[in-house]
Amino acid sequence: MDLKMKHVVIVGGGFAGLTAAKTLGSKKDIRVTLIDxxxxxxxxxxxxQVAMAGLSPADIAAPIRSLLSKHENVRVLRGVVTRVNTSDNSIDTDIGSFSFDYLIMAAGAKPSYFNHPEWEEYAPSIKTISQATEIRRRLLNAFEKAERTDDTKEQKKLLTFVVIGGGPTGVELAGAIGEMSRYTLARDFRNIDASVARIFLIEGGAQILPMFSLQHAKRAARDLEKLGVQIWTNSLVSDIDEDGVTVGSERISSSTVVWAAGVQGETMQFGGDVGRDRGNRIMVESDLSIPGFQNVFVVGDQSNIDDGSKDLPGTAPVAMQQGRFAANTILNDLAQKTRSPFKFTDRGQMATIGRSSAIVEVGKLKFAGLFAWITWLVVHIYFLVGFKNRLFVVFSWGWSFLTFRKGARLIVDRDWQIGGETDSPSQS
Ligand SMILES: Cc1cc2nc3c(=O)[nH]c(=O)nc-3n(C[C@H](O)[C@H](O)[C@H](O)COP(=O)(O)OP(=O)(O)OC[C@H]3O[C@@H](n4cnc5c(N)ncnc54)[C@H](O)[C@@H]3O)c2cc1C
Known part of the structure; x- marks a missing residue:
């Protein structure tokens, strides 16, 4: 590679970083290093779906290297970025330092336990593959343990599941646990009736799915209740331990608790001042660069635009559009064109509740039920990276839809999990 070319370093191969790398891929006079x-x-x-044993980890992951292999100007490295040095345009990583002409930070977000890091051990969140397989392990283990005990109090605790956070992820998880216990597992056990499993969905605000219309939030609540989910709104969790969850004056005995309540921007040291919002996201200008450093962009879940407008949601479309925008801004700089502000194009939102129900809202168009679920399915398969993955996912879903079976019901002990992730909770 010609070292005289402009060097763009991208941190993170998630939705934002990958889109930025593809936009800069095969472009003249630019070399790209993507580090994840x-x-x-x-x-x-x-x-x-991995946590609920519907899909295997490899169905929803693809090697970054192969996704970018056709772009000869893009180099992919595995490494942990620890610090950004704006004073000399370099980053520090566990595999050495790298200097850049332009930097695109796209390191995403991590779970936030609202100043209670000790809760993570008892209530894993769902952000990485190892966390998803850990939730799957705890969930399936709870049914196994309930099957082999005759202590009814213990059985009840084992068959009680708590999901904290009533956003799309919490709703999807609670619905999937309800469906799994009622349809998939119900006929596989002899000593217990898996279909009597209790699922609590705990939400601090007045309604679940606050980003959706009230009409659709109510529809989702009804669909969840049909799957055995009890929804507690206006309910704040005050404690979580190995025996369950305390919500106000109520105590729920449970051995399986999942955290889907909050995220914060990925922590990264910056030499020089950067502003951060309450969620630890880095405040950026309207062109997504950090104030005073036009060659350093922060995009996706790691950033928040400081222009007084409403915060953008932490979603894949925002991340992809911002990744593409930052890359195009660099190309425009090199072509000596003036910069413009980032504008998000909102193409709507959707959430699924169980195997054949979903809600979809695209501008004024709002629909729910089976057709919404098919729309959700098509959109998710379309955006899934890699043809092989799409094929496997269609096959797995088709199979479990027709047979009520789930293919990935393996309890994998933690020693054997897919490795490399450093942010998984410790074993309980
Ligand atoms: C369970 C769940 C369900 C979701 N469902 C939806 C949905 O239905 N629709 C939707 O639009 N959005 C959904 N989201 C949100 C969406 O996934 C995020 O908004 C999106 O991934 C953000 O993209 P990103 O590129 O900013 O970060 P990410 O996709 O998180 O990518 C960040 C990358 O940075 C890497 N990284 C982090 N720290 C470092 C470091 N120090 N050094 C090197 N590399 C690092 C990570 O390994 C990762 O590959 C969901 C999120 C979760 C967790």
Whole structure:
């Protein structure tokens, strides 16, 4: 590679970083180095399916290296970025330092336990493959343990599941646990009736799915209740331990608790001042660069635009559009064109509740039920990276839809999990 070419370093191969790299791929006079702490791009919107044994990890992940292999000007490295030095345009990583002409930071977000890091041990969140397989392990183990005990109090605790956070991820998880216990597992056990499993969905606000219309939030609540999910709104969790969850004056005994309540921007040291919002996201200008450093962009879940407008949601479309925008801004700079502000094009939102129900809102167009679920399915398969993955996912879903079976019901002990992720909770 010609070292005189402009060097763009991209941190993170998620939705934002990968889109930026593809936009700069095969472009003249630019060389790109993409650094990620893991060697695969993860399709997080389907992570809950891994946790619920519907899909295997490899169905929703693809090696970053192969996704970018056709672009000869892009180099992919596995490494952990620890610090950004704006004073000399370099970054520090565990595999050495790299200097850049332009930097695109796209390191995403991580779970936030609202100043209670000790809760993570008892209530894993769902952000990485190892967390999803850990949730799957705890969930399936709870049914196994309930099957082999005759202590009814213990059985009740084992068959009680708590999901904290009533956003799309919490709703998808709670619905999937309800469906799994009622349809998939119900006929596989002899000593217990898996279909009597209790699922609590705990939400601090007044309604679940606050980003959706009230009409659709109510529809989702009804669909969840049909799957045995009890929804507690206006309910704040005050404690979580190995025996369950305390919500106000109520105590729920449970051995399986999942955290889907909050995220914060990925922590990264910056030499020089950067502003951060309450969610630890880095404040950027309207062109997504950090104030005073036009060659350093922060995009996706790691950033928040400081222009007084409403915060953008932490979603894949925002990340992809911002990744593409930052890359195009660099190309425009090199062509000596003036910069413009980032504008998000909102193409709507959707959430699924169980195997054949979903809600979709695209501008004024709002629909729910089976057709919404088919729309959700088509969109998710379309955006899943890699033809092989799409094929496997269609096959797996088709199979479990027709047979009520789930193919990935393996309890994998933690020693054997897909490795490389450093942010998984410790074993309980
Ligand atoms: C369970 C779940 C369900 C979701 N469902 C939806 C949905 O249905 N629809 C939707 O639009 N959005 C959904 N989202 C949100 C969406 O996935 C995120 O908004 C999106 O992934 C953000 O993209 P990003 O590129 O900013 O970050 P990410 O996709 O998180 O990518 C960040 C990358 O940076 C890497 N990285 C982090 N730190 C470092 C470091 N120090 N050094 C090197 N590399 C690093 C990570 O390994 C990762 O590959 C969901 C998220 C979750 C967790």
């Amino acid at each position: 702490k893991q060697n695969f791009h993860l399709f997080q919107p389907l992570l809950y």
